[in-house]
Amino acid sequence: MQRKWTSEIGEGDVGRDVLLYGWVHEIRDLGGLVFIILRDREGFIQVTLPKKKVSVETFELAKKLKRESVIKVVGTVKKEPKAPQGYEVIPKDIEVLNEAQVPLPLEVTEKVPAELDTRLDHRFLDLRKPRIQAIFRIRHQMLQSVRSFLCEHGFIEVNTPKIVSTATEGGTELFPISYFEKEAFLNQSPQLYKQILMAAGFERVFEIGPIFRAEEHNTTRHLNEAISIDIEMSFTDHEGVMKILEELVVKVYEDVAENCEKFLDWLNLKLEIPSLPFERVTYDEALEISKRKGEEIPWGEDLSTPALKALAEEFGDVHYFIVDWPTECKPFYAMPYEDRAEICKSFDLMKGALELASGTQRIHKYDMLVESIKSKGLNPESFEFYLEAFRYGMPPHAGWGLGAERLLMSMLGLKNIREATLFPRDRNRLLP
Ligand code: ATP
Numbered sequence: 014m015q016r017k018w019t020s021e022i023g024e025g026d027v028g029r030d031v032l033l034y035g036w037v038h039e040i041r042d043l044g045g046l047v048f049i050i051l052r053d054r055e056g057f058i059q060v061t062l063p064k065k066k067v068s069v070e071t072f073e074l075a076k077k078l079k080r081e082s083v084i085k086v087v088g089t090v091k092k093e094p095k096a097p098q099g100y101e102v103i104p105k106d107i108e109v110l111n112e113a114q115v116p117l118p119l120e121v122t123e124k125v126p127a128e129l130d131t132r133l134d135h136r137f138l139d140l141r142k143p144r145i146q147a148i149f150r151i152r153h154q155m156l157q158s159v160r161s162f163l164c165e166h167g168f169i170e171v172n173t174p175k176i177v178s179t180a181t182e183g184g185t186e187l188f189p190i191s192y193f194e195k196e197a198f199l200n201q202s203p204q205l206y207k208q209i210l211m212a213a214g215f216e217r218v219f220e221i222g223p224i225f226r227a228e229e230h231n232t233t234r235h236l237n238e239a240i241s242i243d244i245e246m247s248f249t250d251h252e253g254v255m256k257i258l259e260e261l262v263v264k265v266y267e268d269v270a271e272n273c274e275k276f277l278d279w280l281n282l283k284l285e286i287p288s289l290p291f292e293r294v295t296y297d298e299a300l301e302i303s304k305r306k307g308e309e310i311p312w313g314e315d316l317s318t319p320a321l322k323a324l325a326e327e328f329g330d331v332h333y334f335i336v337d338w339p340t341e342c343k344p345f346y347a348m349p350y351e352d353r354a355e356i357c358k359s360f361d362l363m364k365g366a367l368e369l370a371s372g373t374q375r376i377h378k379y380d381m382l383v384e385s386i387k388s389k390g391l392n393p394e395s396f397e398f399y400l401e402a403f404r405y406g407m408p409p410h411a412g413w414g415l416g417a418e419r420l421l422m423s424m425l426g427l428k429n430i431r432e433a434t435l436f437p438r439d440r441n442r443l444l445p
């Protein structure tokens with residue numbers, strides 16, 4: 014007999030035998046009648062044992078079942094309007110494949126609320142909850158959509174090194190690692206490598222991979238290990254890659270709305286598809302809005318959390334771009350405007366007060382890049398492996414990095430970024 018998922022049981026199965034595997038979600042023992050709620054990754058089914066209709070052994074076994082044990086059930090499907098799915102299974106045989114110990118360190122039924130820390134300590138149990146499972150099933154769809162969208166737009170998927178030498182975008186936020194006789198670090202972004210690939214003639218690349226940031230502070234939107242969706246594209250500018258980004262975000266929402274109805278249901282969510290194009294607000298305008306709302310920021314400084322809150326208040330919890338940032342705010346590779354060099358061809362994609370992505374048109378001229386590196390107080394010599402790529406035919410190019418967990422948390426309204434990753438890494442958490 015072929016195994017069925019609980020969600021596959023339907024009208025055609027009535028009166029037939031099915032084979033199910035799963036976990037004992039709940040047991041209700043009414044004396045002469047026992048109900049088991051069997052859970053698998055796709056949902057629940059009620060397994061009903063009227064004493065007179067099942068074998069003595071099966072009945073006795075059911076009474077002794079421990080919650081969260083793994084079981085195999087073979088039984089006959091019956092229509093039952095009162096059962097959660099409209100069907101129930103009368104078992105011919107139940108086999109315990111692995112018994113769970115008692116008591117459970119975490120409730121899967123969510124009858125008792127648990128702190129996030131406790132949940133993360135016993136994450137495998139936490140992830141059994143349909144509501145939590147749903148987040149990762151939607152994450153899967155999100156990454157699938159990103160891949161297919163970018164492939165359809167001519168991007169080539171690449172993998173760049175995560176173990177790197179000293180020079181990246183500047184010294185801060187780096188994790189040093191032990192690498193034989195050399196000094197090495199975990200990469201904070203694929204930036205330099207994806208740019209080198211433009212010199213290699215790939216023209217359009219994307220990478221979905223880990224970035225490592227030694228963020229000192231515990232916040233609800235920073236992880237020390239995150240997944241970044243990165244693109245780099247030749248023969249275009251910041252506007253070109255902003256268009257790709259906003260279309261990508263909409264495509265992800267559309268695909269999730271279309272293919273993850275059940276999981277959105279488990280989360281009790283209805284997705285609103287954002288409309289195109291996203292609003293563009295300049296950095297200068299952002300300062301004005303923020304000033305009007307009582308938060309004054311000196312020109313040239315990064316937008317503070319209260320400033321971003323002010324913008325979110327102005328625009329609502331929607332997607333918008335903040336464009337034309339001061340050159341001093343952005344990394345050395347950002348291309349300044351020809352006619353106003355104090356600002357650069359840069360953007361952040363926001364949803365409400367949360368930054369989802371950052372991007373720029375890049376400097377592709379060698380001399381200009383060397384000057385820019387120096388002006389940030391960095392040493393061009395330590396960037397030689399990167400700079401060489403700019404001496405022998407580097408096309409104009411632009412790109413961005415989009416945080417996968419940020420995109421997911423903002424789409425699902427999760428309050429803490431840790432909810433959007435299976436096993437979060439933060440200052441206090443290295444296990445599990
Ligand atoms: P923030 O200002 O929010 O700390 P950032 O400007 O330092 O972010 P970027 O270097 O622009 O981050 O990285 C590109 C994107 O990667 C960010 O927009 C964000 O979505 C994601 N990202 C960066 N750092 C983290 C982190 N520590 N945890 C989770 N996602 C991150």
Ligand code: MN
Nearest residue numbers: 361368370371
């Ligand atoms: Mn940024």
